[in-house]
Amino acid sequence: MSRTTTQPSPPQPARTGIWIAIGTICMSFAALTSAMVVRQSGAPDWRHFQLPSLLYVNTVVLLASSGTLEWSRRRIAAIPGGPGSLVPPLQGLFGLYITLALGLLFVTGQVIAWRQLAAQGLFLATAPSSAFFYVFTALHGVHVVGGLGGLVYVLSRLRPTASPGRPAPLGAAALYWHFMDGLWLYLLVILATRV
Amino acid sequence: MGKLFAVVVVLITLVSAAIFASHIWWLPVDISAHGPAIDRQLSETMVTSGALFVLSQLALAVFAWRYGDRRDGRKVTAFPGGVTPMVVLAVVLVGAEILALTFVGSKVWAGIYQAPPDPNSLQIDVQAEQFAFYFRYPGADGRFGSVHPERIDEASGNFFGLDPANDTTARDDIVVPTLGIPVNRPVLLTLRAKDVNHAFYVPELRIQQDFVPGLVIPLHFTATDTGKHEIVCTQLCGLGHYNMRAYVEVMSQPQFDQWLKERAAEQ
């Protein structure tokens, strides 16, 4: 049997793609989590240390960037022509720029947190705890930078000079960015409780 | 072409099966207490999978022979019963076989690898390294000296990194390159790796176990016949992997006692 009725709304490949990407990224971090659990329980050399408190500030920055992104997304989605319209509201665009800035601030904050750890003598090879800390935060950071790239791309497609016919995948980019938040919160919890 | 395919498949099937059945190349004679159970499991599996192999290849051959397009306007016919017989066959027959094999096989496996060793086992410590095996007997005091990797010195034959100067239990340890064991006596090996992964494999003893750096792994068995057999490494360990071998010599108890006395004198 086959259905011949069409979907009420057309499929959005960008969103589907992001959901799939979210799935695969979760799987990678799950693998690393299990590696961490095995490593910690397998030898007595874990060496706990205190997470730099800057990480919590960075968390607030990242969450704020999700807030501004969501605010922009709704503003832009609300205009009559839809996200593909050539004239997105100024505040919406402004909000996106703020998101970008906050995102960069987050990444910078992470690098500074690394420097703080290094100043305490905790490097990649110092202990398994520090090794996992760096690996987790670096991998997350790389994906955040990817998300920043996505936001830059979306901004380029929202400008009036962009070619018509290709909507900016703002919803998809927002989904990815919020996922980066969620992933970071998860990492914060496991790092804070284990490291 | 279909007939040619059928003939070739039948020939290949019959020749392959015949060679399996003829045992031209086969397991060596088993000399271990747990070996017969493994050999039974293998034979049972060989018979059932052999039957499955022959029947499926024959079905393929027969159908390829019969169902070529003869351009006679014949209509195609569906398999009688459709999909159901296939599912039933697979689930019931294969499923039943799997259940039987698992039920018996898991007991065989548990008997070798999960059962605790006999408390009267002869304990022998084994170290695998690139590219040799060394065996250590506890000596008269019945205790093994502790190992210190930083003390390992190939040149002086201190393969285990013992410290006899400070460790009394290590003084009478007997370290040899051959695994001598008495027949019909449970043996408990403890496997340790000096550098990378290795493995201990004696086909006649139907026993195999990886050495893992960082772990000390027990392996126990009882040899049921005398003789000299090769121990070979089956876990890729570097360029000398192909040449990494030792011998296990299964002797009568008096011969073993004599052998061990001689080895102790050589330390």
Add this chain to the structure above:
Amino acid sequence: MTQTTAHHHAPPQGFLRTHVFSLDHKVIGKQYLDLALVAVCTGMVLSWLMRFHLAWPETPIPGLGRVSPTGAAGGVITPEYYLALMTMHGTLMVFFVLTTAPFAGFGNYFLPIQVGAEDMAFPRINMTSFWVTLVAFLVLVAAFFVGDGPPLSGWTAYAPLSAVGKDAGPGQGVGQTLWAVSITLFCVAQLLGALNFITTTLDLRTKGMSLARMPYSTWAWFITSVIGLIAFAVLMPACILLILDRVAGTSFFIPAGLVISDRLQPHSGGSPLLWQHLFWFFGHPEVYIAILPGFGIISHILPVFARKPLLGPRVLITCLVAIAFLSYTVWGHHMFLSGMNPFSATLFSVPTLIITIPATIVTLLWIGTIYGARLRFTTPALFCLGFVSVFVSGGISGFFLAQPSIDTYLHGTYFVVGHFHFVMGVAAMFGIFAGTYFWAPKMFGRLMSETLGKWHFWLTFIGVYCVFMPMHYLGLAGNVRRYSAFTDDYLKPMIPLHRFITIAALFTGAAQLIFLFNLVRTRLRGPKAPDNPWEATTLEWSTTSPPPFDNFGGRPPVVHHGPNEYGGNSAAGDYVMQASPDSAGVA
């Protein structure tokens, strides 16, 4: 499902855009296939060198001494060079042939067409996937030319041998690091590819193409993508951790107290078994990634030449899904003797044996399809029939290895080598051959020679049995694998059988030249192919050979039928095409 209208791209301009940096999934698919061709030729030459050395270890191989002065001084392969050849053979074949050709190659070319789309969902990401794969290939091959050569730790790269660096032996320096970097890149490329496949299947199907009407090859590529999404996502961090152990002084996989080359290694606390778990959690699904597209291709092609519908398509799809799901539960069967808790062995053997059931069902479905058929014995049809035979042979040997008690004896022997070569090196390859002969008219617009194809089939079919069936006998006799020479007392009597295998392998290898010649000659000047030379139903045959840049000339097809309508009476003959507006189905 309506195709999203925002997905147009103009025809490519300029040579580079059209043939090199192309966004067209068809060009990208052919690029993958050509890459796989280079990889398989390289991998096969390596295997010839290995087999020659095993049969005649002291005989110099002409010219090899000049190609590799350290590895084969005077033309005689050293033990370390043998292992390096073996490592590169396995890595090239598993990753750059068996994952690349049937999945990235054919999948890229045909999935969008078979669902009626103009292209993949993300053409630029698709192009990136190919180029990252190519870079991964070049990084891997570079290991031949740097440091002291390629790694010798096998395609499985067990730690600590692979993790400690050059103390562990030749090839374990830069070569091993390049290997790990190559595989990391390969994972990224495959993840991006899987993303494209899944999104395209879910979102870009043309009107009337419900999931139930998708061709079975599309289903197989879709399910394979899902497997890959999870599997490669685990291998990538594992390789990153391996690289860190090698270059950054971490100890993820290296425990304390290792003395290698008389040096106490400056590591501690790591677990070699952790590498094995991570690797095989990827590694087992990987072998299903290698074979599942073959299942799809055979299920797609067999009905065409049987002129009757595939038996039980819904059961087939269910079995593919079951196999995909179960593939994640069995990885420990590679580790029965690894030192992990022995009780886990029993746990892992249960799903391993259970996978036999869906595998048996799909085999019976193929055999049941041939029953009562009107078989046309073309070259692709012969490779389909051959696939069934070799898959049975390879699958059955797995039945032995799945049982821990039997694996106690057979682990690490040639029995395993025979098993995985039958299922991967032969069955999966037959799937690739079937696909090539079947789809060559569509991809190149030219017909391959049937005469040469049949010679290729017969020599290969008989040849592979001569090469790989004897390996089971060797395994039963306890012949250990990954040995560069047979110096043990009990192995010396096996050498005559090894010589037989080597001669068969060299002959079978030579027979592949027929295929290569046929392929090249066809692409250059084969006879023109019609749109639907095989009288098949699926959408790729509704368009020209080769298809236009947007697959359907700007007119997306509307689907009215499933892919399985063979064997009845219709206006076209004994089949109804998916895009045919004829409402009459097949009786």
